[in-house]
Amino acid sequence: MKITDILTFYDKILIIFVVLLALALLVIPFYYFASESDAELLLKVQLDNELIKTVPVADSYEKPIVFEVEGLIGTHIIEVNQGRVRVLEAPADDPLKICEKTGWIDREGPIIVCVPNSLSLWLESTDSDIDGMSW
Amino acid sequence: MKKTRKIVVISLLISLGLVLHLVESFFPLTAVVPGAKLGLANIVSLIAISLFGFPAAFQVVIFRVILGSLLAGTFMTINFYLSFSGGILSFLLMYLAYYFLKDYLSLIGISIIGAVAHNTAQITAAYLIISNLGIFYYLPFLILLALPTGFGVGLVSYFTLKHLPFSITGGNF
Numbered sequence A: 001m002k003i004t005d006i007l008t009f010y011d012k013i014l015i016i017f018v019v020l021l022a023l024a025l026l027v028i029p030f031y032y033f034a035s036e037s038d039a040e041l042l043l044k045v046q047l048d049n050e051l052i053k054t055v056p057v058a059d060s061y062e063k064p065i066v067f068e069v070e071g072l073i074g075t076h077i078i079e080v081n082q083g084r085v086r087v088l089e090a091p092a093d094d095p096l097k098i099c100e101k102t103g104w105i106d107r108e109g110p111i112i113v114c115v116p117n118s119l120s121l122w123l124e125s126t127d128s129d130i131d132g133m134s135w
Numbered sequence B: 001m002k003k004t005r006k007i008v009v010i011s012l013l014i015s016l017g018l019v020l021h022l023v024e025s026f027f028p029l030t031a032v033v034p035g036a037k038l039g040l041a042n043i044v045s046l047i048a049i050s051l052f053g054f055p056a057a058f059q060v061v062i063f064r065v066i067l068g069s070l071l072a073g074t075f076m077t078i079n080f081y082l083s084f085s086g087g088i089l090s091f092l093l094m095y096l097a098y099y100f101l102k103d104y105l106s107l108i109g110i111s112i113i114g115a116v117a118h119n120t121a122q123i124t125a126a127y128l129i130i131s132n133l134g135i136f137y138y139l140p141f142l143i144l145l146a147l148p149t150g151f152g153v154g155l156v157s158y159f160t161l162k163h164l165p166f167s168i169t170g171g172n173f
Helices: A009-032 A057-061 A098-102 B003-024 B041-052 B054-072 B078-101 B107-130 B133-163
Strands: A041-047 A050-056 A065-070 A075-081 A084-089 A111-114 A119-125
Touching (some): A009 B107, A009 B133, A041 A057, A050 A065, A057 A084, A084 A098, A084 A111, A084 A119, A111 B133, A119 B133, B003 B041, B003 B054, B041 B107, B054 B078
Antiparallel strands (some): A041 A050
């Protein structure tokens, strides 16, 4: 039996529609985050709807910056190293540890989130007029 | 189908869903896109929708989500609400698609609708919790990934239903 016997005409239309939808949504971040390579990046840390910390990423080239953020379900250890940011250690009570598995982020756009702790980390260039709340 | 037999099949589907939920965690898709997963448990929802229609299939989904979170120890935590919102919305959309568009869409199309709905619901629920719009950055990637996973899930459900014995399907499929 071939796959074309199962797929209907409308299935194919649906697949094409979903691909187009995803590509259209994909254009938005590329449009907003047209990279300016010499722009200074700032790390923003938001916990429970409040911006609790701003770290200039440029400071991390000499030696790594490691700090802790305490949330509802435990403490995150966050590492800034060579212009990149990651969650070094998620709280033990975080069942999925998605923030830790996200790995490094090094540009505007990607975001590290820990939903159970309501924590989010992202990079923002200093000369950009948009921020995490407005796009 | 006899009532007892129906109860047995529903219970089997719930336990199958729980096992698939567990198997799913062995595939670290979340390293590719944060929050992504295969959605294997959707196989069970699709089969339940095709075999029983709304009330029984709804039971299968609800009990799978609740029992799954009890086993994982996340009942009534934020993770529970995330999987609950995704599970319910994708189930409802798949049911509506099956009910109204059965003649146009195969199980593959219905499964893709479910996968996309699941991702959209979870990202929206996560946004409501962390209130940072930046999280929608991952939505297009999740939707793109939902295509192959939804396709596979639909295909598996199709062949499973095809090979189920008459005593279970009752000739409905």
